[in-house]
Every structure is written in structure tokens, then in C-alpha cells.
Amino acid sequence: MAILELTLVPIGTEATSVSKYVAAASKILKESGIKHELNPMGTVLEGDPDELLKVVRQMQEEVFDAGAKRVYSVIKMDDRRDKEAHMEEKIKSVNEKL
Template sequence: MSVLLEFSIFPLDKGVSVSEEVSRVIEMIDSTGIEYQLTAMGTLIETPNITEALAIVEQAAQIIHGAGCQRVYAAIKIDSRPAREHGLQGKIESIQKRLGEVNLNPGVESD
């Protein structure tokens, strides 16, 4: 089974820039070893089941509250498919088979 979960989460009481709090969440996601993709507007994760995906979101909220934030906003989208594995990469590859290479990270240079 593959569960893709896209979410954005951030404090509402820390001003215009919230990259410090969001960076803490990304560090936590990275430390879990799950596959993820950071985007400009949120983060995609892939887990074997919904329980694990929602646990990541819960941990993210705890991290932001733990940083002294009194109010946290989160938006979540879930794509659950029992017969799929490696959905995060597979969905991209499916489009690339039809179109060829696509711009996955506009404006971002990697080493």
C-alpha cells in the first residue's frame, strides 16, 4: 500500500516568515527515513498506511507548538492506494513517459 500525503503546516502567530518553524518540521520528516519531497507550498510524504502519515502530521504540530506557537494551521490532502508502491516517484514517472522530462524543481539548483 502507498499513502501519499501532501501537507502544509505553519504557525499563525509568528509573523510573516515562518521558515524557522517549518525547517524544524522538515528536519523531523528527514529523520524518519520516509520518502518526501519539499515544494514551495508544502511537503509530500509517502508512507505504507494512513496511520503513519497522520502521525507525521501530528508530530509536526507538536514541533511547532513546542516552539512556543499558540496557533497552528495545517492543510492536508491524502491519496491512498492499496495496490501501489513507490507512488511518489511513480506518479512523476507516469507523466514523464507521456511528456518526457518535466521541470520538477523550478529555480532550484542541486549539486
């Protein structure tokens, strides 16, 4: 199980607001059924690494389809093999140490 954080930055758009592009990409993610959580600076996804990377590519294409001429993507992935990891557990572990 992997946890991936994705930030998609549309470039070459007519306006400075990017919410319509984020919404378009988020619809792809919602339809995929992959567990995810939107945050102010990106989206966290949880699942099989191959499935996550496949849906990331679909999300990038959706941003292009929404009118962006260029898409800058930042991907961070934690692919842990020694035990199953979940995004909530990572947050809980830090909070317990505060």
C-alpha cells in the first residue's frame, strides 16, 4: 500500500485561479474509487502504486483537457513494504508524539 501526494499546477491558463482545473482532476479521482483526501496544496491518495500512478496520469490529461497548455506535477510517494500504512495512521503517529 502506498501513500502519494500530488500537486498539479496548470500553466498557460487565462486566469490565475486554478480551482476549475483542480475540480476537473478531482472528478477523475472520485470516479476511480481510490481513497483520497484533498488539502489546500494538493491531494493525498492511498492504494496500489501502479493504480495511483495510472490515475495521476489521467488527472494530468484532464487538466490539459480543461484548457491548460502545460501541467507541472509534483509527486511524492511513500511505498512502504514492511507493513500496511494508511494516511490517518501517519497523522495519528505524529499527533501522539506532540
